[in-house]
Amino acid sequence: MKKFSSVPSSQQGVALIVVLLFLILITLAGAIAVKNSTTDLKLATSEQADTLMLNTADNTNKSIEQIINIDQTDSKAVVQKSIALSSAGMFGYFMNLGAEDNRGDQIVFCYRPRDAYFFQMNEATVIDPRGGSKLVTGASSSGGFCRVSNVSDFSNARNNVMTQVAVTRPSSDMIASEPFEYVPTQRTITTSDATSTSPNFRVFSTSFLPGMTQAGEKEILECLKKPNQNAADYGYAEKDKDGNDVTKYYDQTLTQCLASKGVPAKTLVEDVKLDNLLTSEKCLDYGKGSSSNKISAACQKLLNISASGAPK
Template identity: 35%
Template sequence: MSNIQQNQYPKVSVATQQGAVLIVVLLFLVLIILAGVIAVRQSTTDLRLATSDQINALLLQSADNANQSIEQSMNGSSDAEIYNDMISRSGPFGYLMLDTNSINHEYVFCFRPRGRFFDINKASIMTPTGTVVSGSGSGYCDTTKPGDYVSARNASMTQVNVSLSPPNKNTELFSSYTIGQDSGEISSQAFMFDIYSTAVLPAYADTKVDDEDCFKKTSKGYEVTNSEDTIGGCMAKAGVPSTVLYEQANVENQSLRTKCVDFAKGTGKLCILPSS
């Protein structure tokens, strides 16, 4: 007598098999879609980072170009026309040095490197209240004027704000005077200037906030309580990519300097007096 036990398994229909395959395929499709979305997001992020780096490099180059041009004009030949314009009574440095009422003023001009980077007839002198001194021209950059852009591509523009550095209690007494010269002469004094070069890309957004032109804002952040009242803060609020490059420059008449050497070493003014 046979003791074989037969087990019967439930039969799987063809329709059920097709349903399971469909679920597996759908799962694979979902995974493929997720991988695609992640790849697209990653590539978009990389593109944004690359674009941001390009913008930052362009703005930094535009602002630094303005500072270098100013340095070269002041350190170059005193016979050059641009040198005379910069230190004349109507120029940025000459005005702030020679006019006793200009201590809190800002000298503003749009940097135009395609020609003469500084035009003495296109400059504004701004008071702490934001008004323009009567007689000064229009020095603020204007996005509607192609000549105000750094290059013919009309991509970036740079505005320069020059002002006297505020007094500092830690500054050494009489450090602003040339040794061996008459302190009553203006040419014997050294002056410290704050130079703010603001480079922007106006193509990204309007440079105005509530009908107020950001270019006409002050560059001196220590004089305002709200950062949006500065040219850089206003540009950030307007959504305009911008870079503000700050430089402090010491302007003095080097030709009147008396050479100073150590005692018993060469000729010239003695820095160290003998002990006896």
């Protein structure tokens, strides 16, 4: 005896359609969840990248400050400060006698905190606003610019962020100041003393993430060679169609170029003033001879004399 189902065939079709609708809704819900998760991940990555670049650029500027404001008992720090203030240093270059014509130059170098030294002119490039670049003591193969292919050029051990620094002394027409504003008190202005004033400097620290872009090393290097400000004022040498040397001028700054290549970057700009702090040392009480009052130990060391005042 045959048994027949009591459910009509039309109702079985309705049940099948309802199941398919539920499957479609579940699939759509899953796709939306994946899409939202991907968006959240991208937002988190972008925020982390901004924080990383900002902190790295800020640490670079702090390192420059620490080079000048050193502990005099640290022999290595004293050497680094003397280099920075020497004629081939990132600050001393602008303080040489007769160096007024170098205002607006930019000393460019790659920040390498894992190296034994912070700055050396033979690993830097001086960008000249009057056209091209000039070297002071001869540059290494890096030419002062960060290279993606050089592991030592990365600012951290994870090798994901680089920082390029540019130091310049703006020309007087770029800084509004009062007469004698940058002359320290109790100092006489002399042409033979380049430190008789407190010069102003501008520091650009640009941190970027080369691994988060499709741009190659050559493209990034082209951007790093561009000036940090007033692009149209900086020129570079090139040949015309007849082979003659001509000067052309940039149409983009460094950060504008990196942005056009899709390279994440942050630039911190700081104006700093190099102050010459005057300190006094009491060597001997006024009106008392050396027989009754010994000269202080600090003055003995400073003047290279004995406690009684006799030359050593």
